[in-house]
Amino acid sequence: MPKVFEKSLREVAEEIEKITLSRENGIHVAKSLRMRRGDSLIVSDGEGRDFCCEIEQTSPEVVLKVLFVAPTDTEPEVYITLYQGVPKGDKFAQVVKQCTEIGVSEFVPVIMARSISRPDEKTAAKKVERWRKIAHEAAGQSRRGIIPKVADMMSLEDSVKKLSGDRAIVFYESGGEGLKDILNDFKRENVHSADIFIGPEGGFEPSEVEALKNAGARVATLGRRILRTQTAPLAASANIIYELSSP
Amino acid sequence: MPKVFEKSLREVAEEIEKITLSRENGIHVAKSLRMRRGDSLIVSDGEGRDFCCEIEQTSPEVVLKVLFVAPTDTEPEVYITLYQGVPKGDKFAQVVKQCTEIGVSEFVPVIMARSISRPDEKTAAKKVERWRKIAHEAAGQSRRGIIPKVADMMSLEDSVKKLSGDRAIVFYESGGEGLKDILNDFKRENVHSADIFIGPEGGFEPSEVEALKNAGARVATLGRRILRTQTAPLAASANIIYELSSP
Numbered sequence: 001m002p003k004v005f006e007k008s009l010r011e012v013a014e015e016i017e018k019i020t021l022s023r024e025n026g027i028h029v030a031k032s033l034r035m036r037r038g039d040s041l042i043v044s045d046g047e048g049r050d051f052c053c054e055i056e057q058t059s060p061e062v063v064l065k066v067l068f069v070a071p072t073d074t075e076p077e078v079y080i081t082l083y084q085g086v087p088k089g090d091k092f093a094q095v096v097k098q099c100t101e102i103g104v105s106e107f108v109p110v111i112m113a114r115s116i117s118r119p120d121e122k123t124a125a126k127k128v129e130r131w132r133k134i135a136h137e138a139a140g141q142s143r144r145g146i147i148p149k150v151a152d153m154m155s156l157e158d159s160v161k162k163l164s165g166d167r168a169i170v171f172y173e174s175g176g177e178g179l180k181d182i183l184n185d186f187k188r189e190n191v192h193s194a195d196i197f198i199g200p201e202g203g204f205e206p207s208e209v210e211a212l213k214n215a216g217a218r219v220a221t222l223g224r225r226i227l228r229t230q231t232a233p234l235a236a237s238a239n240i241i242y243e244l245s246s247p
Numbered sequence: 248m249p250k251v252f253e254k255s256l257r258e259v260a261e262e263i264e265k266i267t268l269s270r271e272n273g274i275h276v277a278k279s280l281r282m283r284r285g286d287s288l289i290v291s292d293g294e295g296r297d298f299c300c301e302i303e304q305t306s307p308e309v310v311l312k313v314l315f316v317a318p319t320d321t322e323p324e325v326y327i328t329l330y331q332g333v334p335k336g337d338k339f340a341q342v343v344k345q346c347t348e349i350g351v352s353e354f355v356p357v358i359m360a361r362s363i364s365r366p367d368e369k370t371a372a373k374k375v376e377r378w379r380k381i382a383h384e385a386a387g388q389s390r391r392g393i394i395p396k397v398a399d400m401m402s403l404e405d406s407v408k409k410l411s412g413d414r415a416i417v418f419y420e421s422g423g424e425g426l427k428d429i430l431n432d433f434k435r436e437n438v439h440s441a442d443i444f445i446g447p448e449g450g451f452e453p454s455e456v457e458a459l460k461n462a463g464a465r466v467a468t469l470g471r472r473i474l475r476t477q478t479a480p481l482a483a484s485a486n487i488i489y490e491l492s493s494p
Contacts, residue, residue: 063464074471098478103470142472178494223350223494224321225389231345238482239489247425247470 001034001040001053003140005147009045019043019053019064026062029055046139046147048072072145076245079193080237083159084229085112085200091230096131098234100138100148103241107131108151110159114202124153147167156208159197160215168195168217171236173203173226176219179236182241194240198233248299249280250387252394256292266290266300266311266340273309276302293386293394295319319392323350323492326440327484330406331476332359332447338477343378345481346349347385347395350488354378355398357406361449374382403455406444407462415442415464417481420450420473426483430490441487445480 003023009016010143021029021043029035035055043051050072054063082099086092086109096107109128111118116135119127131150139147186194197204197212209219222232251272256263268276268290276282282302288311290298297319300311329346333339333356343354356375358365364372378397386394416429433441444451444459456466469479 017422071255098475101472101474101478103472112423142474144472179489196481221494223488225348225350225388225391227348228345231348234345234481235349235485238485241470242426242486242489247427247468 001042002029002035003042003044003050003143004028004138005044005046005136007046009049009051015026016051017066018056018067018224019051019066021062021064023061026058030058030137031060042143044072044145048075048145050145064146074143075105075145076241077192078240078244079106080104080240081106081108081193081195082237083108083195083197084233085109085110085198085204086115086153087200087229088117091130092127093131093134095230095233096134096148096150097138099237100135100144101142102234102237103144103245104148104233104237105146106149106151107135108159108162109153110156110197111153112156112200113205113208115145115200116202117200119153128152156211160211163195163212163215163217166211166216166218167191167193168197168215169236170197170204170209170212170219171199171219171232172209172219173199173222174206175223179220179239180243182218182220183240186244192244194244196233196236196240198229198236201229249276249282250289250291250297250390251275251340252293252383252387254293256290256296256298261323263298263316265303266298268309268311270308272426273305276309277305284310289390291319291392293392295322295346295392297392321390322352322392322487323486324439326353327351328353328355328440328442329480329484329488330355330357330442330444331480332357332445332451333364333400334447334476335364339374340378340381342477342480343381343395343397344365344385346484347382347391348389349484350391350483350492351395351480351484353396353398354382355406355409356400357403357444358400359403359447360452360455362447363449366367366400375399403458407458410442410459410462410464411465413465413471414438414440415444415459415462416483417444417451417456417459417464417466418446418455418469418479419456419466420446420469421453426467426486427490429465429467430487433491439491441491443480443483443487445483446474448476449479 056063135148286302303310382395
């Protein structure tokens with residue numbers, strides 16, 4: 001059953017019987033998905049509530065009949081924020097798409113020492129806008145309960161300031177602890193969030209890893225094989241969700 | 248340190264002092280990687296032996312001085328064979344690339360009931376050839392000890408015949424056991440291989456899952472979110488390696 005997000009639902013009461021989709025969602029449902037009267041659709045408020053609906057009409061607007069409202073059950077029990085060194089070209093778009101499916105809840109593009117891409121303010125804003133759109137679409141397709149946030153690009157210093165205590169894990173190509181040991185500690189300490197750091201194509205500068213360690217982050221090995229910067233976050237987040245969330 | 252594979256090394260003795268690269272590898276090293284005399288390079292026989300070398304000359308051929316030979320230490324302790332329903336377009340190329348990095352050892356493209364792509368024999372052979380090339384390149388870049396095999400396309404019936412007992416896991420969008428429970432059984436039974444089955448875009452037909460179950464496969468849930476056919480094998484193989492291999 002397809003799923004779309006309607007922010008306006010935040011304000012509606014539980015007793016709502018009909019939903020009129022926004023123009024944009026209406027076009028998506030009627031034109032792109034080619035859905036018709038009688039088809040089923042989930043509409044989510046993007047904050048944990050799903051409205052299971054049947055399409056009543058598609059023209060001039062898409063109007064849905066609400067069959068039932070339920071809390072979304074597709075969110076992982078661990079809130080992952082991915083801090084990634086901005087990679088070249090369009091690689092981060094693929095990361096946002098695939099990690100949204102896997103269950104990452106927040107993306108922070110970080111300009112790191114070895115980031116080759118250093119867009120000016122206007123280009124950066126455009127890129128972030130595009131990543132937000134991709135997160136939105138992927139969240140609907142994968143039936144997430146929330147739309148993952150994509151933060152504005154920031155420096156590593158600023159990302160270090162955002163860190164809260166000891167929930168951060170730096171994946172370092174030059175080695176560190178096994179991820180399993182770290183996640184077993186997280187389980188023991190009942191930790192339900194993880195801030196993960198992945199370097200850009202050239203990896204981290206040792207001074208960057210040092211700065212993150214000083215801020216309380218733990219350093220994990222990425223394993224014995226070399227993962228590219230667009231593959232590492234998928235493996236890392238899949239493993240964290242495997243270990244800290246029920247399937 | 249870059250890595251290339253030289254099949255001819257299979258026949259050489261351990262006492263080898265110099266290696267002359269094949270024309271193709273020579274061009275790759277001297278032209279694409281722009282390596283020079285004095286640079287370091289790992290040459291692998293693709294069967295678990297790595298030759299750590301220094302470049303002695305790059306013209307007219309690339310000649311290396313062998314500094315030491317060591318068994319490769321980058322292979323996961325679990326041998327994963329990915330049977331994937333052939334997806335549309337070029338998606339399987341991305342799967343082969345990323346899953347080679349993660350550590351999958353063998354790929355079997357399977358024409359399943361809901362595979363939309365049904366290439367004729369010639370097109371299929373061309374595609375498989377291309378996937379083999381991608382596996383070769385990705386193995387070098389990620390420093391694998393072997394080049395993952397890519398089998399010819401086959402039917403689901405033929406893939407079922409290839410299965411050996413109870414090491415098979417079908418990832419089914421309509422639910423099944425938790426992967427953790429299955430992998431804990433594998434650990435207890437000291438299993439070091441896994442045959443994983445992922446459906447094409449439209450997923451499995453129930454009869455296909457039934458056939459695999461009858462052949463001894465266990466059915467695992469892909470979790471509560473919808474993973475696309477090109478994301479599911481990455482998450483699945485990353486989790487299996489996380490659980491059954493040391494990092």
